[in-house]
Amino acid sequence: MKNTSIAAIIAAGGYSSRMGSFKPFLKFGKKSAIEMLIDTYKGCGIDNIIVVTGYKGSEVAEKLRESGATCLQNENYSEGMFTSVIKGVKALDTRVSAFFMQPVDIPLVKKHTIELLKKKYLEGGKGIIYPDFCGRVGHPPLIHCKYREVILRSNGEGGLKKILKEYSSDSIYVHVFDKTVLMDMDTKEDYEKLLGYFNAGAPDGEECSSILDIYKVPENIIRHCRKVSEVSVEISRSLNNAGYELNECALKAAAMLHDIAKKEENHARVGGKILQEIGYGKVGSIIGSHTDIEVDGQGRITESEILYLADKLVREDKVISIEERFKQSLNKYQDNPEVLRKIENRRDAAYKIIKKIEAVTGRGFNYG
Template sequence: MKKKRFSVIIIAAGYSSRMEGFKPLLKFGNQTAVERVVSTYQQAGVDQIILVLGHRADEMIPYFENESVKMVINEKFDQGMYTSIVKGITQFDQENDAFFIHPVDIPLVKPITVIQLKEAANQASNGIIYPCFLAERGHPPLIDKKYQKPILENTMNGGLKKLLSLYEEDALDLQLTDETILMDMDTRSDYEALLDYHDLRAPNLSECYAIWDKYQLPETIQKHCEIVKRTAMEYAEQLKKNGIELDLSALRAAALLHDIAKTGKNHAQVGGELLRALGYKKVGDIIADHMDIVVEQGKAVTENEILYLADKLVKNDQLIDLKTRKNQTLDCYPNNPEATEKIEKRYQNAEAIMQKIKRIIG
C-alpha cells in the first residue's frame, strides 16, 4: 500500500490578546514557540509545512526564510482563526492526502505524536483522526483532503470544531501518551506551566499513567511500580538533602515505568527502548539498567543505581530486606548454578549501592 503524504497548517496569525507577550515568539529554551512547532513537523517528516501569519508577520518571516516552509499572510486574521485555516488550506499541495491543523499556542506537541497520527492514517480508513490523552481530544487533528472543500465553503458559526462535528461517523480517536496535545497557552500562567513541562526530561505523572493504560499494565505490576517509586524517591530526596544532584522527575518516571514490558522477554531492555522511542532517553536508560547494572565505586550515586536498589527491595508490593529477598529468589532456582551465580551477582550489586547510599545519608 502506498504511504500517504501529509501537510500541516500552522496558525500563527492572531493578536495574542489574552497573553502578556506575543505567543509565537515566546521562548522555550533556545527556540521560539513558532520555531518549536515547525521543528516538530520537520522532525516528524511531514511533507509540506504551511505557516499562516498575520499580526506582526514581519517579525516571524526572518526565522524561516532559509527553511522549506511555505509562509502565507492572512489579511483577514482579525476576523478570527477560521480565516487563517481557510487561508492555509488554499496553499495545500493537492498531491498530499491529508493535513494537520496546529495552532501555535499549543507549542510542545512531540514529534512522536505526529508520527503516530501519520501511522494511524496509513492504517485506518477514517477521514478525521483526533489525538487523545486519557480519552480527551486535543491538537492537532489530522484531516483527509476530502474535507478541504467543506472547510472552504463553510458558513456556519462555531469554527472548525463545529464543522467537523457533522462528520463524527468518519472520526477516529487515537489514544496517545502525550499530555501536551491538551496544553495551550492563552494566559501567562499557562505559559509558565508549559515552561515547567518543557524543563522536564521525563513523562509527568499523568503521562506515566497513560502509558500504563496504553500498554495494559496489569494491576499487580502497577502496585509494585508504585511502591518502587515511593522507595526510590525517599532515597533520592535524602541524597539531594546531602548535596547529591539527581533528576527526580526522570527517576520518578523510570520507577513507575520500569516494568512496563514485564509480561514479555528481556523486559528491562524492551522497556528502555520503548521510553527512548517516546523521546525520553534518560528515562529509558535508567529502566534498561534495573535488572543488571555496573556499580561504579567512588562515584556519586546515580538515578540508575537508586532504581536498581529500590526494585530489589520490593517484592510484589511489599518492602523486604535484601538478604531475605535474595534467599527467596535463590529458593526458586534450586540446582541451577547459572541462575544462582546471576542472582548472587545482582544482590551483590544491590548491597554495594546500599553501602554507597549509607555512606552519604547514614
C-alpha cells in the same frame, strides 16, 4: 496510485494578547515554540509545512527563513483564527491528501503522537483523525482534503471545530499518552506550566497511568511499580536534601513504568526502548538498566542506581531487605556456580549503592 502526501498547517497569526508575550517566539530550551513544532513535523517525515502568520508576520518569516517551512501572511488575522485556517487550506496543492491543523499555542505535541495519527489515517476508513488523551480530545486533528471545500465555503461561525462536528460519523479518536495535546498556552501561567513539563522531560502521573493502560500492564505489576516509585522518590529526596540534583520527575516516571514490558524477554531493555521511542530518552535510559547494573563504588549516585536498588527492595508491593530479597535465589542456585555468580553480583551491586547513599546522607540505610 492513492495520494498519501500529508501536510501541516500551523496557525501562528494571533496577537498573543492574553499571554503578554509573542507566543510563537516563547522559548523551550534553545528553540522557540514555532521552531519546536516545525522540527516535530519534519521529524515525522512531513516536509510540506505551511505557517500562517499575522501579527509580527515579517518577524516570523525571517526567523523561519531557513527552516524549509512556507510562511503565508494572513491579512485578515485580526478577524480571528479561522481566517488563518482558510489561508492555510487555500494554499494546499493537489499533491496533498490530508493535513494537520496545528495551533502554535500547543507547541509540545510529541512526534510519537503525530506518527500514531498518520498511521491511523493511512490505514484508511476515516477522514478526520483526532488525538484522545484519557477521554479528552486534543490537537492537532488530521483532516482529509475531501473537506477542503467544505471548510472554504464556511462562514467560520463556531470555527473549525463546529464544521468538523457535522461529520462525526467520518471521525475517529486515537488514544495517545501525550497530555500535551491538551496543553495550550493562552496565558503566562499556561506557559510556565508547559515550561515546567518540558524541563522535567518525563511523563507525569496521568500520562504514566495512560501508558500502563494502553500497554495492558496487569494490576499486580502496577502495584509493584507504584511501591518502587514511592521508594525511589524517598531515596532521591534524601539525596537531594544532601546536595544532589537528581531528576526526581524522570526517576518517578521510570519507576512507575519500569516493568511495562515485564512479559518480554530482557524486559528492561525492551521497556527502555519503548520509552525512548515515545520521546522520553532519560526515562528510557533509567529503565534500561534496572535489572543489571555496573556500580562505581566511588562515583556519584545516579537515577539508574536508585531505581535498581528500589526494585530490589520491593517484592510484589512490599518493602523487604536486600538480604531477604536474595536469600531464596542464593539457596536455590547454590549448586549452579554460573547462575550463583550472577545473583551475587546483583546483590553486591545493591549493597554498593546502599553504602554510597549512607556516605552521602551520613546516616544508616533503613529500608526493609
